[in-house]
Amino acid sequence: MPIAIRRTAAVDVAAYLRRIGIQDDVAPDLPTLTRIVEGHTRTIPFENLDPLLGRPVSLEPAALLDKLVHHGRGGYCFEHNGLLHTVLDALGYDVAALLARVRWGRPDGTCPPRTHQVLRVGIGPAAYLVDVGFGGPTPTSPLAMAPGRVQATAHEPCRLLRDGELLTLQVHRDDGWRPAYEFTLEPQQRVDLEVVNHYTATHPASRFSTALLGARAAEGRRIALTNLRLVVRHADGRTERRPLTDVAALRAALEHDLAITLPAELDLDALFDRLRSGASG
Numbered sequence: 001m002p003i004a005i006r007r008t009a010a011v012d013v014a015a016y017l018r019r020i021g022i023q024d025d026v027a028p029d030l031p032t033l034t035r036i037v038e039g040h041t042r043t044i045p046f047e048n049l050d051p052l053l054g055r056p057v058s059l060e061p062a063a064l065l066d067k068l069v070h071h072g073r074g075g076y077c078f079e080h081n082g083l084l085h086t087v088l089d090a091l092g093y094d095v096a097a098l099l100a101r102v103r104w105g106r107p108d109g110t111c112p113p114r115t116h117q118v119l120r121v122g123i124g125p126a127a128y129l130v131d132v133g134f135g136g137p138t139p140t141s142p143l144a145m146a147p148g149r150v151q152a153t154a155h156e157p158c159r160l161l162r163d164g165e166l167l168t169l170q171v172h173r174d175d176g177w178r179p180a181y182e183f184t185l186e187p188q189q190r191v192d193l194e195v196v197n198h199y200t201a202t203h204p205a206s207r208f209s210t211a212l213l214g215a216r217a218a219e220g221r222r223i224a225l226t227n228l229r230l231v232v233r234h235a236d237g238r239t240e241r242r243p244l245t246d247v248a249a250l251r252a253a254l255e256h257d258l259a260i261t262l263p264a265e266l267d268l269d270a271l272f273d274r275l276r277s278g279a280s281g
Contacts, residue, residue, distance in 0.1 A: 011065055019043060020036065027091075028092035032091070037139075037142055041216075044132070045074035045214060045215065045259055046075070046213070046215040047076075048212070051076075051202065051206070052208070052212055053266075057076075059079070061082070065083060072259075073261060077116050077133035077134060078117050078197040082097075082117070082193070088121060094123070095120070095122075096120045096187040097118075097188045098117070101115075101183070102115065102181045103181055103182060104137060104180045115200050118131040118134075126144065126145075128142040128145060134181070135224070136222060137180055147161055148162075154219075155235070156171050157171075157172040165184050166182055168180075169181055169183075174237070211226065212225065212271070221235060223258060228243060228276065230257060244272075247268055250271070
């Protein structure tokens with residue numbers, strides 16, 4: 001049965017649900033959470049145009065709703081999971097923000113900072129890892145906090161491993177299990193997220209301020225953009241690699257493949273020249 005949404009001035013839950021393709025009744029249960037995660041990762045892209053272009057990234061709920069919902073944009077983890085946190089809270093879920101250390105693409109033995117936000121979502125006695133903002137290997141279904149269990153998602157299988165208080169998310173790809181990130185269950189406050197978001201968006205060592213990144217988990221495939229290289233991984237194992245050799249190809253990748261509504265003030269010619277010259281990594 002439909003529930004009464006906790007109304008706040010900061011979030012229009014109905015508009016968010018329309019954005020991700022949910023038109024019918026919702027309730028704070030696992031089937032609804034699964035539909036939300038699958039719909040969000042399918043329709044709202046991962047992208048970093050704002051930090052790459054030196055624009056501020058606000059975590060205010062109203063700003064996130066305006067950008068990701070009303071203006072057809074995407075964002076990175078603090079924006080995706082920040083917006084979803086607000087929506088799930090309004091729907092009556094028990095939600096806590098967590099911070100993770102990204103292991104994906106990093107050599108063993110390194111200790112990266114905790115720069116990735118994820119969510120712990122409680123439903124009765126059960127708890128789930130929810131993350132709609134990790135980019136390429138974003139888990140496209142909620143994951144039960146059940147270490148050792150292989151869990152199916154709308155895309156690749158995932159599993160959580162536990163070492164004391166540390167949990168590691170692993171994603172299964174063609175070459176086997178690969179670590180995505182590690183985290184503990186210590187809840188993070190808004191001030192913690194604001195500090196890490198500022199570093200991620202502005203620090204010269206942050207990849208988000210130096211390279212164009214994008215991803216979307218479309219049905220039956222994953223789409224990933226790195227600067228002027230687009231990769232599409234299909235569920236049947238096929239992989240397409242497409243170099244973006246001109247401005248038209250870059251526009252098609254952003255608007256069609258990633259489904260980003262580009263801001264009117266974006267100078268795509270200048271961005272293409274910057275990426276081609278290697279100024280963005």
